[in-house]
Amino acid sequence: MxxxxxxxxxxxxxxxxxxxxxxxxxxxxxxxxxxxxxxxxxxxxxxxxxxxxxxxxxxxxxxxxxxxxxxxxxxxxxxxxxxxxxxxxxxxxDTAVLSITGYLDIYAKINRVVEECGEERIEYNHILLDFGCEGFSCRDIYVFDYINAPYSWAGRILPFNNVYREVLRKASSEKLMKRLLCYAIDEKGEYIEVAVLEVGKTKYYIKINISKNCQLIKEYIAWLLLDLLLG
Incomplete structure (x- = not known):
């Protein structure tokens, strides 16, 4: 620079x-x-x-x-x-170029879907975001993995407990083309997959489970989107 x-x-x-x-x-x-x-x-x-x-x-x-x-x-x-x-x-x-206009345009669409807790697909360049409304109570959000650069501050500090061990065990057994990026803890103390990445031949496919009025997920998605657009 x-x-x-x-x-x-x-x-x-x-x-x-x-x-x-x-x-x-x-x-x-x-x-x-x-x-x-x-x-x-x-x-x-x-x-x-x-x-x-x-x-x-x-x-x-x-x-x-x-x-x-x-x-x-x-x-x-x-x-x-x-x-x-x-x-x-x-x-x-080491940098990547980010279009601010592109980021804000796609975030506006995502924000509408999250606020409505809708089921919708949003496509942008090499990215396909597939949203589903699960209606869970998102007490805590944990950033488990990333794509281009780490941003653990977008969630809680990962705890080394039984839930984390279960998440780690399952993630280790998954195919290399499928990765858990983020999970939440519900009222029962069980984990719910929030964002899962599947890498295809031409684009990133991200399955995102959202919950109505969950500010933590909105906070996380702002950083997830930035991570995706740097690829």
Missing amino acids: KQGSIVVCASGCRGEELISIFRALGEVGINSVRVSVKPGYIYGKISGASRTQQYAVPPFSLIIEHPSKNIVEVLASKHECLEIYTIDIDSWI
Whole structure:
């Protein structure tokens, strides 16, 4: 990444904050950003500081090349969850390009389905999302696996208990082309598959079980969608 680029670390943000950040970027004419897919580091300054230091760049950090003069103020004033850095020395970061417009368009469709707890298929490029309404009580959400980069903060910390052992045993016995990405715990303490990935020849197929008015699932899907679109 070139000197002067902005690194926006969003791993401390909730899903709804992530959506708000993308909308804010769109409002100032930024329609695409680079997103880090592997851990990296930069030499730069954190917002408000004057000294150049080395900083870690976690996965899912947003890199804005050729930023406008007020972009840091625009983001920092509305989103306290962010850490924002300016790159002082050209740095190498493994990234993928994300269309903000595409992300927000497909998320709007997903959000409608989740709020209605509907059964619907949503297709976008190489991704097919198959939603089903199960009506379970989602007391806890656990991110078990990922596709392009880890985002465990989108759920609870995985507990090493009997439920986790059962999930791990079943996941280990599944075919390589099928992977459990996320599960929930219901009122009985049993686990329910929330998102399951099946890799086809041409696209990702994700079966997603949703529950009406489950904010935890909406938070998770915001990060799941970002993960999918980086592939």
